[in-house]
Amino acid sequence: MKAKPGKASVNLLTVAREAGVSRATASLVLRQSPLVATATRDRVQDAMKRLGYIYNRGAANLRHNRTGTVGLVLPNMDNPFFGALTAGVEEANDLLGTVCFIANSGESADRQARQIQRLREHNVDGIILCPAIGSGPDLVGELSRLRLPFVQVLRRIPVGDAGGMTGDYVAVDYGRGVAQAMERLVESGRRRIAYVGNMTAHSAGRARLEAYLAFARRFGIGERYVVSGKPDNRYDEAAMDRLLDSPDAPDAAICFNDVIALDLSHHLRRLGRRVGEAFAVIGMDDLPQAAAAFPPLATIATRPREVGLAAARRLHARIERPDLPFEEDVIPPRLILRASFGASAAEPQGG
Incomplete structure (x- = not known):
């Protein structure tokens, strides 16, 4: 083994010589290029560790007019769903060598605007944004005008009447999930299916409601079983109680998310209704609390970690190729499907 030089003399050429490769190959390893064979990559990385080489990322970023940072702006960090999404973003960023600034808009468009301005002041290379309720098309227009790469996630700000794409977008097929749940409920003999926690202030909420109403019309369920909800994950309990006391009381519910579904399940049990027998409940998101609930909650898994991974990768691609x-x-x-669907529920279903 060659003698170790002092720290002051350790540069990429020193690493390359220690590993027995060219400086160009060592540079490819630093940039995580797939063109380098695994054995060669390991040899270069071992040489870096032995020599105490520290990559001057700041200088490299300056050469490429980058900071190696991105922003993630979410509307409600109290919701465990967004914690899982953030984990997916951070997993991708770790592999891509990117640092993430995380901001919580609290469903305030004004606060969101301030956060985006601060992220711009930190010269982030791009932004992943789940738009707050009340976000207008001027936000998308401004980001586009500034040529700041961005990806909208889960929700999309409507721009113009044509409804064309105004930027990269990562979403969940909420309509497909609601349709799957409705089909299984009808197959199981349920005919009076409520939709609990309806919120149409953003595109993700509208997608859920539209899918529910399309299926409800198809099976003659009508719209009387829609119960409103709020951004703080509460639903109109009084309206639900009126439905439960009516002659044609619902025998099942699909909820806006798992938080509302768990709350509804607790409420039904307080009223003496056996969840999974007299009344089926299905949530959305598959939070960790869903499987641990009593009875375990049937749910539509929306894969937040995968959403985060996809959003971070999409943003990275946009930063690399802006056009x-x-x-x-x-x-x-x-x-x-778990016990809150019915005693015969088998896990998993769908795809």
Whole structure:
């Protein structure tokens, strides 16, 4: 083994010589290029460790007019769903060598605007954004004008009447998930299916409701079983109680998310109704609390970690190739049937 030089003299050429490769190959390893064989990559990385080589990422970023940072702006960090999404973003960023600034808009468009301004002041290379309720098309227009790469995730800000793509977008196929749940409920003999927690202030909420109403019309269920909800994950309990006391009381419910579904399940039990027998409940998201609930909650898994991974990769691609056509990634949901669906529920279902 060659003698180790002092730290002051350790540069990429020193590493290359220690590993027995060219400086160009060592540079490819630093940039995580797939062109380098695994054995060669390991040899270069071992040499870096032995020599104490520290990559001057700041200088490299300056050469490429980059900071190696991105912003992630989410509307409700209290919701465990967004924690899982953030984990997916960070997993991808770790592999891509990117650092992430995370901001919580609290469903405030004004606060969101301030956060985006601060992220710009930090010269982030791009932004992943789940738009707050009330976000207008001027936000998308401003980001586009500034040529700041961005990806909208889960929700999309409507721009113009044509409804064309105005940027990269990563979403969940909420409509497909609701349709799967409705089909299974009807197959099981349920005919009075409520939709609990309806919120149409953003595109993800509208997609859920539209899918429910389309299926309800198809099976003659009508619209009387729609119960409103709020961004703080509460639903109109009084309206639900009126439905439960009516002659044609619902015998099942699909909920906006798992938080509302768990709350509804607790409420039904307080009223003496046996969840999974007299009344079927299905949530959405498959939070960890869903499987641990009593009875375990049937749910539409929306795969937040995969959403985060896809969004981070999409943003990275946009940063690398800003002039590429806009892309849309749609994550398929998965229906998971547990005891709150019925005693014969088998896990998993759907795809």
